Amino acid sequence: MTYLITGAAGFVGFHLCKRLLSEGKKVIGIDNLNDYYDVKLKKNRIKFLEELSSDIENWNFFEVDLIDKLKLEKIFNNYKPSIIINLAAQAGVRYSIDNPEIYLNSNIIGFGNILECCRKYSIENFLFASSSSVYGANTLVPFNEDHNVDHPVSLYAASKKSNEIIAHSYSHLFKIPITGLRLFTVYGPWGRPDMAPMIFAKSIFEKVAINIFNYGKMKRDFTYIDDVIEGIIRCSNKPATPDYEFDRSKPNPSTSLAPFRIFNLGNSEPIQIMKFIEVLEDIIGIKAIKNFSEMQPGDVETTYADCSKVNDWIDFIPQTSLIKGIEIFIDWYKDYYFEKKNI
Numbered sequence: 001m002t003y004l005i006t007g008a009a010g011f012v013g014f015h016l017c018k019r020l021l022s023e024g025k026k027v028i029g030i031d032n033l034n035d036y037y038d039v040k041l042k043k044n045r046i047k048f049l050e051e052l053s054s055d056i057e058n059w060n061f062f063e064v065d066l067i068d069k070l071k072l073e074k075i076f077n078n079y080k081p082s083i084i085i086n087l088a089a090q091a092g093v094r095y096s097i098d099n100p101e102i103y104l105n106s107n108i109i110g111f112g113n114i115l116e117c118c119r120k121y122s123i124e125n126f127l128f129a130s131s132s133s134v135y136g137a138n139t140l141v142p143f144n145e146d147h148n149v150d151h152p153v154s155l156y157a158a159s160k161k162s163n164e165i166i167a168h169s170y171s172h173l174f175k176i177p178i179t180g181l182r183l184f185t186v187y188g189p190w191g192r193p194d195m196a197p198m199i200f201a202k203s204i205f206e207k208v209a210i211n212i213f214n215y216g217k218m219k220r221d222f223t224y225i226d227d228v229i230e231g232i233i234r235c236s237n238k239p240a241t242p243d244y245e246f247d248r249s250k251p252n253p254s255t256s257l258a259p260f261r262i263f264n265l266g267n268s269e270p271i272q273i274m275k276f277i278e279v280l281e282d283i284i285g286i287k288a289i290k291n292f293s294e295m296q297p298g299d300v301e302t303t304y305a306d307c308s309k310v311n312d313w314i315d316f317i318p319q320t321s322l323i324k325g326i327e328i329f330i331d332w333y334k335d336y337y338f339e340k341k342n343i
């Protein structure tokens with residue numbers, strides 16, 4: 001069985017490949033290594049995977065853009081992957097305000113290209129990363145998959161919601177088992193430099209001010225990377241099935257008569273940003289310099305996952321406490337940046 005992971009040089013993709021390779025699985029990684037954030041970090045993740053797999057030859061990496069349909073098809077044709085996990089996407093809410101085209105290209109056209117390959121080459125299971133951001137302006141928490149998510153407040157969120165709808169049509173028409181996982185603020189080693197945990201840690205170490213939006217009143221359902229990977233792996237082992245109780249007169253947004261499922265994959269424990277910073281300060285041993293400001297356009301105040309559906313589906317309960325997760329993250333941060341492994 002061969003896995004194809006798109007976005008393999010990204011934060012989540014890297015950890016997923018690492019886990020699969022360490023279990024002896026055959027993995028094909030795809031990434032365009034774009035410069036949205038530090039390309040060296042992406043290359044170092046790939047280098048790590050190469051070293052991990054040097055003796056088992058289970059790893060193939062291709063620097064390919066999802067937009068390049070011909071190259072994608074060639075990879076599908078040559079390797080016949082059976083489990084496809086699409087993590088490649090232009091991420092980031094704020095960046096989507098000034099760079100809409102990148103989101104339309106990677107997240108919509110690129111996503112469509114992958115689905116076309118899945119349609120053409122018979123595959124066993126397709127998973128893709130959606131996002132908590134689809135809940136948009138909703139204030140009813142915890143966010144549940146049954147809630148209406150038709151009010152995105154950023155193009156990033158709109159692209160993720162579009163993925164869910166487009167994926168459903170492929171699942172319905174071509175009977176492809178598809179699972180969309182709505183991830184909630186993932187953090188941990190090898191994290192994303194554009195996200196709060198890395199920005200905060202860097203600022204605390206460098207003793208520069210942290211911008212704290214919405215005057216610190218934001219809450220995020222921070223989810224540790226290993227828990228997210230466990231959820232993805234379990235879903236990859238359990239292709240979506242039709243929901244035989246699906247009622248067309250009262251359609252359930254998260255299931256279907258097609259083999260299609262949408263799940264939240266979060267920690268179900270929203271943490272106030274100030275609390276997150278406090279834990280970072282304690283573990284790093286330096287007080288943060290705080291600069292409070294108003295909420296940014298496209299942002300939402302609180303994310304909070306109701307994970308009862310995914311828990312029922314794959315028996316998934318996150319295992320990592322915030323303190324443990326931040327300890328591991330900071331240990332990696334010091335090792336990577338202070339021991340000069342970032343070159």
Ligand SMILES: NC(=O)c1ccc[n+]([C@@H]2O[C@H](COP(=O)([O-])OP(=O)(O)OC[C@H]3O[C@@H](n4cnc5c(N)ncnc54)[C@H](O)[C@@H]3O)[C@@H](O)[C@H]2O)c1
Binds near residue numbers: 064
């Ligand atoms: N990290 C989170 O907290 C979080 C939360 C919600 C959803 N997600 C989603 O999970 C997935 C993985 O996120 P991540 O945190 O690893 O992000 P990431 O940016 O670290 O990884 C995405 C990778 O995809 C690659 N990529 C982007 N566009 C591409 C294209 N057109 N062709 C080929 N490769 C391309 C990038 O180079 C990058 O390495 C994304 O779909 C993201 O939207 C992540």
